[in-house]
Amino acid sequence: MSFQDVQNSGGRGKKASASPSQAVAAGIFQINTAVSTFRRLVDAIGTAKDTPDHRQKLHITRQRILELVKDTSAKLKALSESDHHINVNPSKQIEDAKLARDFQTTLQEFQKVQQLASERESTYMPSLPLAAATSAASASEEHLEPTSTRDQHRQPFLQEQKRQEVLLLDNEISFNEAIIEERELGIREIEEQIGQANEIFKDLAVLVHEQGVVIDDIHSNIDNSSAATTQARVQLAKASKGVKSRSSWVSANFSWFANNALNFDWLGIHTTHESFGIILY
Structure with missing residues (x-):
């Protein structure tokens, strides 16, 4: 697989x-x-x-x-x-x-x-x-807001805001370092x-x-096995062709002798199909 x-x-x-x-x-x-x-x-x-x-x-x-x-x-x-x-x-x-x-x-x-x-x-x-970025942005915006000296009662609140801003900036620096x-x-x-x-x-x-x-x-x-197999087939084909050729030669000669048997009788030659022997009268 x-x-x-x-x-x-x-x-x-x-x-x-x-x-x-x-x-x-x-x-x-x-x-x-x-x-x-x-x-x-x-x-x-x-x-x-x-x-x-x-x-x-x-x-x-x-x-x-x-x-x-x-x-x-x-x-x-x-x-x-x-x-x-x-x-x-x-x-x-x-x-x-x-x-x-x-x-x-x-x-x-x-x-x-x-x-x-x-x-x-x-x-x-x-x-x-996202939360840290939003907090840092809010602290920066609050830092830019103008303070009024006439609102003395807001001073403690503004100081606390600044302290929180410093803490946020410190946290941001620590975060970046980390x-x-x-x-x-x-x-x-x-x-x-x-x-x-x-x-x-x-x-x-x-x-x-x-x-x-x-x-x-x-x-x-x-590849070697295939080549050997191919060579064997070629040799087998040659051998088969040779056997067929010899068989054809024997068959052709047998037919020639059989067809010319009457001519042999006319010439005074006795033939037999068993051995193709030649007997003179």
């Missing part, structure tokens, strides 16, 4: 986990689905949807994909080792090699999206939550995850190469 078989079956991955090949195909399907979700999250970076919660979803999705990649890679490696046994069906080896190539293609797509995420996350800051620190941490995690994915990709490249050698050997054996 290839990755396309699992995809066309509607993603029935749990039912398809009965065999190692089906488990690998199901893993590839799950990774491909998660990468599509990851791409949508990456596309939203730098937009109004790019909030700290959005970055958290991005982080969780990336971690999930990496776990699936590691798990599927281990299963594929075990599957590849089992395919080197002598009694393995060649068609199964070819199908498993297709799975390896499907996994390689999916991992390449993940690497591209992951690199794009790294670039965008280092370029854009997540937006402030965001910056979290972003730097996220970038380091992304770089580490990219490194892990690259290592898996290198191992996978070796595995795909080995699978390709196995397939080449299988195809070579099939």
Whole structure:
């Protein structure tokens, strides 16, 4: 079963986990689905949807994909080792090699999206939550309102407003610092995850190469067997043609002797059909 078989079956991955090949195909399907979700999250970076919660979803999705990649890679490696046994069906080896190539293609797509995420996350800051942005804006507007010296009774209230404004600004600064620190941490995690994915990709490249050698050997054996079969058919056809030719020669000579028997009698030659003997009277 290839990755396309699992995809066309509607993603029935749990039912398809009965065999190692089906488990690998199901893993590839799950990774491909998660990468599509990851791409949508990456596309939203730098937009109004790019909030700290959005970055958290991005982080969780990336971690999930990496776990699936590691798990599927281990299963594929075990599957590849089992395919080197002598009694393995060649068609199964070819199908498993297709799975390896499907996994390689999916991992390449993940690497591209992951690199794009790294670039965008280092370029854009997540937006402030709506509540915090509204509070900060209200405090700024209140700060711009003119104060009347004649309303002395409002002074305590205005002082409290200023104190709240300072607290909001401090909170905003702390929030931005936390965001910056979290972003730097996220970038380091992304770089580490990219490194892990690259290592898996290198191992996978070796595995795909080995699978390709196995397939080449299988195809070579099939070609050699086909060539031998074709040669045998040619020889058999030649032999059959030779037998038919000799049979035709005997039949033709037999007919000639039979048709000319009367002429032999007229010449004084006695013939018999049993032995074509010649007797002179």
